[in-house]
Amino acid sequence: MSIRFIEGEQRWVLQTEDMDYVIGIDAWGRLEHEYWGPRLASQADYAALAEVKPFRSFEDVRGMSREEIMPWHRLLHADPGLKLTFGDGTRDLVLAYDGHSVQGGELRIEMVDRLKQVRVRLNYRVQEKYDLLERWVELVNESEEEVRVERMMGAIWHLPERGNYRLTHLTGHWGAEMQLRQNGLSEGKTVLEERRGLTGHQSNPWFAVDFGDADETSGEVYFGAVAYSGHWSIMAEKSPYGFLQVGAGYSSFDFAWTLAPGESLVSPVCIGGYTRGGFGQMSRMLHDYQRERVSDRGAEALPVLYNSWEAAYFDVDERSQMELADIAAKIGIELFVMDDGWFAGRNGDKAGLGDWTPDPVKFPNGLAPLIDHVHGLGMRFGLWVEPEMTNADSDLYRKHPDWVYHYPDRERTESRNQMVLNLARSDVREFVFDSVDRLLCEYDIDYIKWDMNRYISEPGWPGQPAERQKEIWLRHVNTLYEIWRRLRAKHPRVSFESCAGGGGRVDLGIMRYSDQFWITDNTDPYDRLFQQEGYSYAYTTKQMRAWVTESPHGLNRRSASLKYRFHSAMAGALGIGLNLRHAGDEELEECRQWIERYKALRPVIQEGDLYRLLSPRAGDVSAVQYTAKDRGVAVVFLYLHAQRFSRPCPLVRLQGLEPAARYRCEQTGAVRSGSAWMAAGLRPELRGDYDSAMFTLAREENA
Numbered sequence: 001m002s003i004r005f006i007e008g009e010q011r012w013v014l015q016t017e018d019m020d021y022v023i024g025i026d027a028w029g030r031l032e033h034e035y036w037g038p039r040l041a042s043q044a045d046y047a048a049l050a051e052v053k054p055f056r057s058f059e060d061v062r063g064m065s066r067e068e069i070m071p072w073h074r075l076l077h078a079d080p081g082l083k084l085t086f087g088d089g090t091r092d093l094v095l096a097y098d099g100h101s102v103q104g105g106e107l108r109i110e111m112v113d114r115l116k117q118v119r120v121r122l123n124y125r126v127q128e129k130y131d132l133l134e135r136w137v138e139l140v141n142e143s144e145e146e147v148r149v150e151r152m153m154g155a156i157w158h159l160p161e162r163g164n165y166r167l168t169h170l171t172g173h174w175g176a177e178m179q180l181r182q183n184g185l186s187e188g189k190t191v192l193e194e195r196r197g198l199t200g201h202q203s204n205p206w207f208a209v210d211f212g213d214a215d216e217t218s219g220e221v222y223f224g225a226v227a228y229s230g231h232w233s234i235m236a237e238k239s240p241y242g243f244l245q246v247g248a249g250y251s252s253f254d255f256a257w258t259l260a261p262g263e264s265l266v267s268p269v270c271i272g273g274y275t276r277g278g279f280g281q282m283s284r285m286l287h288d289y290q291r292e293r294v295s296d297r298g299a300e301a302l303p304v305l306y307n308s309w310e311a312a313y314f315d316v317d318e319r320s321q322m323e324l325a326d327i328a329a330k331i332g333i334e335l336f337v338m339d340d341g342w343f344a345g346r347n348g349d350k351a352g353l354g355d356w357t358p359d360p361v362k363f364p365n366g367l368a369p370l371i372d373h374v375h376g377l378g379m380r381f382g383l384w385v386e387p388e389m390t391n392a393d394s395d396l397y398r399k400h401p402d403w404v405y406h407y408p409d410r411e412r413t414e415s416r417n418q419m420v421l422n423l424a425r426s427d428v429r430e431f432v433f434d435s436v437d438r439l440l441c442e443y444d445i446d447y448i449k450w451d452m453n454r455y456i457s458e459p460g461w462p463g464q465p466a467e468r469q470k471e472i473w474l475r476h477v478n479t480l481y482e483i484w485r486r487l488r489a490k491h492p493r494v495s496f497e498s499c500a501g502g503g504g505r506v507d508l509g510i511m512r513y514s515d516q517f518w519i520t521d522n523t524d525p526y527d528r529l530f531q532q533e534g535y536s537y538a539y540t541t542k543q544m545r546a547w548v549t550e551s552p553h554g555l556n557r558r559s560a561s562l563k564y565r566f567h568s569a570m571a572g573a574l575g576i577g578l579n580l581r582h583a584g585d586e587e588l589e590e591c592r593q594w595i596e597r598y599k600a601l602r603p604v605i606q607e608g609d610l611y612r613l614l615s616p617r618a619g620d621v622s623a624v625q626y627t628a629k630d631r632g633v634a635v636v637f638l639y640l641h642a643q644r645f646s647r648p649c650p651l652v653r654l655q656g657l658e659p660a661a662r663y664r665c666e667q668t669g670a671v672r673s674g675s676a677w678m679a680a681g682l683r684p685e686l687r688g689d690y691d692s693a694m695f696t697l698a699r700e701e702n703a
């Protein structure tokens with residue numbers, strides 16, 4: 001039983017395979033966090049958890065409470081999880097326990113402010129197999145008056161009292177998303193958040209906290225994520241007494257929500273987990289959870305994709321796309337995606353967004369001839385769209401200049417020559433839904449790449465009361481989810497890719513609807529190793545699209561062999577962005593062979609366990625390994641960045657094999673026990689700059 005209520009003790013125990021999470025009710029009737037960590041051996045252990053708080057002058061014990069959601073009230077001065085303002089100026093929330101229910105793996109605890117008639121529901125879903133908890137909060141206004149919500153977290157995570165907390169998180173910018181950082185946390189507040197209207201290139205809603213001693217293979221790690229694609233926030237506050245709490249939920253920046261009588265507001269779902277197996281185990285738990293619980297496509301393999309963007313940019317038309325498709329089919333591509341440039345007036349990034357009909361010059365007969373051609377070649381067809389946007393130079397904007405976010409008297413700042421449609425408006429919502437729905441109804445499209453190429457500015461919603469205009473941040477994202485939900489329900493066969501100028505929209509909220517992510521516009525195979533590593537801490541690489549593109553690379557002129565570029569991209573969901581029309585026969589044949597190889601190994605790479613053997617951040621050689629769930633096959637990718645002083649490659653020790661089984665290395669023919677591959681390792685022959693190798697190991701079944 002994963003959720004237990006211990007009646008006489010007023011205590012809940014939420015249990016996963018390797019974790020206990022315990023909540024109690026304290027002497028003042030508040031919902032108190034009691035424990036989060038490895039499973040405890042006996043029920044009697046739980047009763048001993050309720051702590052007598054040490055006396056601290058000036059800090060009333062009631063102010064030291066570690067409440068589950070930390071409503072701002074009385075002497076509680078830690079960073080609150082909920083803050084409201086009532087009509088009479090009262091700004092605190094005094095909650096009392098009002099019952100609970102358990103259904104399957106879900107616990108719902110009801111709390112009420114009896115005076116102000118506001119209900120707070122704390123929801124917990126236990127993901128037993130993955131040692132994870134999902135938490136979210138629902139706020140219901142049961143009074144006769146409006147209530148203002150000023151802050152709403154979905155979870156406050158209280159970490160065990162250990163002084164030396166270390167935070168791991170992801171940061172970056174366009175073309176450099178998902179870079180891993182680790183810093184010790186000092187007293188005070190560390191805030192990770194997004195204020196641009198989408199998930200963000202600059203930070204990602206995921207965190208991990210350890211005690212300064214965890215590594216890839218061992219150590220305690222607490223971690224979490226916010227399943228949300230808009231203004232999210234993760235706030236780690238370390239008190240001078242050595243506690244750490246991590247609040248996760250909506251960002252409070254420019255946040256306001258008015259709850260009319262009877263209305264409710266739900267926080268994002270927040271994920272929290274615990275492991276004793278280091279960062280590697282943390283990632284594998286998250287990956288399994290995402291593949292099996294968040295994404296609804298099950299074990300469906302991601303096809304090898306071709307995308308026209310880096311080959312053609314805006315210069316697409318029926319003939320040249322058909323030519324590309326002909327070559328793509330020959331090298332084994334399974335999904336052919338036409339990127340930007342196909343719709344009316346779109347010859348560059350200055351015009352056309354909003355007018356979602358094929359450009360009559362480039363596609364005089366619509367898209368059907370190209371789509372039929374692609375299908376005739378045995379590939380699926382995908383199309384790029386950016387439905388939340390409009391250019392000033394578009395029929396849509398000329399007709400509806402009031403449909404974008406703006407302030408009445410201010411200039412509308414354009415970015416990439418475009419403006420953001422106000423999804424809070426129901427007419428705009430229907431337009432956006434219809435634009436994509438119409439394309440999917442009219443054409444036999446198998447795949448949509450949904451992009452968002454600018455941040456929101458002048459977030460005004462003219463005609464609405466000033467305070468309510470701040471609601472656009474939530475309304476935009478909630479409407480986006482609703483549109484994706486409706487599109488998926490109506491077109492269940494269609495796959496979706498989430499892209500926002502690269503990796504601006506990668507999170508567990510959109511993962512419920514999208515099948516894959518574009519994690520960065522940077523396709524340089526070496527830079528990518530860092531981004532792929534960072535991404536893999538939080539997200540499954542099954543959904544990480546990675547393309548092989550031209551060399552020297554457009555962003556930095558770095559040259560790398562086709563082999564190296566494939567090895568880098570094969571560590572995720574392989575795609576090709578080469579200009580195939582310029583490729584010679586030899587190059588195409590090499591592509592064909594790598595693609596064939598990838599398809600054979602794809603079940604291991606996409607569905608297997610990931611082991612980060614050597615980090616690109618740590619030295620000249622990096623390596624990742626994928627192992628099939630039954631441990632029968634392992635694939636290892638090794639990358640040498642730069643050989644220095646004629647040093648040979650270091651030994652690379654494998655992980656996750658069956659120690660007693662014997663494994664044959666396909667490339668070298670060597671047969672050794674799993675324990676030998678793991679303890680003694682292998683030494684690849686890598687030379688020079690940007691060299692790489694791939695090894696596959698298969699278990700000898702009858703050894």
Ligand code: GLA
Pocket residue numbers: 309339340384451453499500501502518520521
């Ligand atoms: C964004 C995407 C790219 C490409 C362009 C098209 O930058 O990340 O992959 O689709 O838009 O304009």
